[in-house]
Amino acid sequence: MLKINGRTHSEAMHLLSLALQAEGGKDETLFKFDEIRKVLEKADYDELPNLDGFRLPKNNLAGFSNSDVGYLNTILPWSSYLVDHDGRTFGNMYNSEKRATPERLNDPRIDRLANFVEDPSSKQVIEYGCFEGNHSAQLCQAFGSVLAIDGRIENCVKTLLRCWMLGLTPTVECLNLEEAENLQQSDLCCHIGVLYHLSNALPHLWEVLTKTSEILLLDTQVAKPEQINENLNFNDQSFGVYRYIEKDIAFAPFAGMRANAIWLTPETIKQIADQAGFALLEEKVVEQRNGNRGRFYFKRRD
16 A cells, blocks of 8 residues: 655645745745645655554554544654554554554563563653654553653644553653753653753753652663764763754654754763662663664662
């Protein structure tokens, strides 16, 4: 089945929003709609993979009609998707290279976080960067309560919708972590794919650690020694960092909220965690297409 991918959908929806908010009268509005037509003319149509192995167990999605699910797939610019028990897709792939296969709601990183906890159902977890609610849904199934946070209002809406349709109820908050102070306290923290999009990565990491009572799961791009291009002072120390330029795309769902971001080295991350009173439980750094990716589990020392 060929369909317009999520990247094209996001760009078209961004232009539609501008068209509907245009204040220059009919001519400006029609000009914006002509821009949408140009986007659709060069649109990418991607083939969905075989979906049989990705079907979720029977769940609350079964209560929604095909037209309901199709309508929700259309009015929101999804960049990830699920496949329900009946083989229907809920959401959309971003493109043929990114988020091309369906989400399974069984991320082993979250399973591992739960394994470190004696009674997961009694724990509160904060998720930074809820995106479209896939991890939020899994966290809701594993832990007692979930506060899901994202800086983009559309991601908060998609998280609420996706979880509601699955019969799950996280608390969702729209919060720009570039400006946030006094983060909430939590037992656990799930911090996947966010830190390397922040221009305030050092103070944010410190704040997260000070507000986490037990365990932090941190998964982020990390800087290689040869990438270090700047030194930053924090807590009376100097740290070598990689200042990264974010994609300048207004509708890019995977970019940060500012034009540049700070990537920390694994050594800096571990040093900051140690100074905040945490011991390293596990660490894994792998080389990926966009650079090195680090996964860390930290536990507060008794």
